[in-house]
Amino acid sequence: ETGVTQSPTHLIKTRGQQVTLRCSSQSGHNTVSWYQQALGQGPQFIFQYYREEENGRGNFPPRFSGLQFPNYSSELNVNALELDDSALYLCASSLPGTSGANVLTFGAGSRLTVL
Amino acid sequence: QKEVEQNSGPLSVPEGAIASLNCTYSDRGSQSFFWYRQYSGKSPELIMSIYSNGDKEDGRFTAQLNKASQYVSLLIRDSQPSDSATYLCAVVVYGQNFVFGPGTRLSVLP
Numbered sequence: 568e569t570g571v572t573q574s575p576t577h578l579i580k581t582r583g584q585q586v587t588l589r590c591s592s593q594s595g596h597n598t599v600s601w602y603q604q605a606l607g608q609g610p611q612f613i614f615q616y617y618r619e620e621e622n623g624r625g626n627f628p629p630r631f632s633g634l635q636f637p638n639y640s641s642e643l644n645v646n647a648l649e650l651d652d653s654a655l656y657l658c659a660s661s662l663p664g665t666s667g668a669n670v671l672t673f674g675a676g677s678r679l680t681v682l
Numbered sequence: 683q684k685e686v687e688q689n690s691g692p693l694s695v696p697e698g699a700i701a702s703l704n705c706t707y708s709d710r711g712s713q714s715f716f717w718y719r720q721y722s723g724k725s726p727e728l729i730m731s732i733y734s735n736g737d738k739e740d741g742r743f744t745a746q747l748n749k750a751s752q753y754v755s756l757l758i759r760d761s762q763p764s765d766s767a768t769y770l771c772a773v774v775v776y777g778q779n780f781v782f783g784p785g786t787r788l789s790v791l792p
Contacts, residue, residue: 600779609686609770609782610726623779634710657725671772671780673725 571596571660571674579680580648588677590644590658598622599641600671601633604659610657616641639661647677685709686773694789701758703786705771708752714774715747716756720785721767729769730756745781761790 573590580586592599598617602610612625615636630646639660645652655678659671683709696703698760703717712731718726732738732754737738738745744757754773768785775781 602782607785610780612779612781615779625779649712670728670731671726676725682785 571672573658573674573677577678581682582648584648585646588656590641592639592660593672596660597639598661599631599635600659601643604655632658646682650681686771686781688771688783688786692789693712693786695761696791699730699761701755701761701788703769705754705783706752707773710773712773715775716772717756718770719767725757726770763790763792766790
């Protein structure tokens, strides 16, 4: 059984650029969530994908967008990067269901630095 | 607005002592509660989940939930230097996403 994998692990961009982060979910998990974790803070929910559709979104602007593919892998795209977008971006997969009993399994994260 | 609050710490305890980590939440509709551990520069990993009032024990870890007081805690017995990390409390309202607290940094001193 493979865990959640993310790429790239580190990247540096400049303001105004665009970035794409990728995530492969844990085997058997068809729900993927993305979180932004700024230094010294807890993860903040960006959005969740289930069956290739967005299934919930946090308080992030539209320049944060995503996709989920038929194999359950996912992408997070951020346009018009701002300095405050510098953070650790975490992908988490889980089993489907709304009971809340399905825990999140996190990938190692992608650390984005915006200069 | 859903909020989860934790003392930011750092909380320092000597090796072998009990570490007590606390978390309060604002949404009375919260149904599921989780504790994650995050080592510096790493991703969060699940330690405990708890869904009902009372205590739940797993090895050296005990989670305690009091829904009436909107309070959840994590006790770590016989603390070890390897327990030094940031502990994140997460809360789920039925059918919605995980809401994380800011985390408490724990330092276990040898």
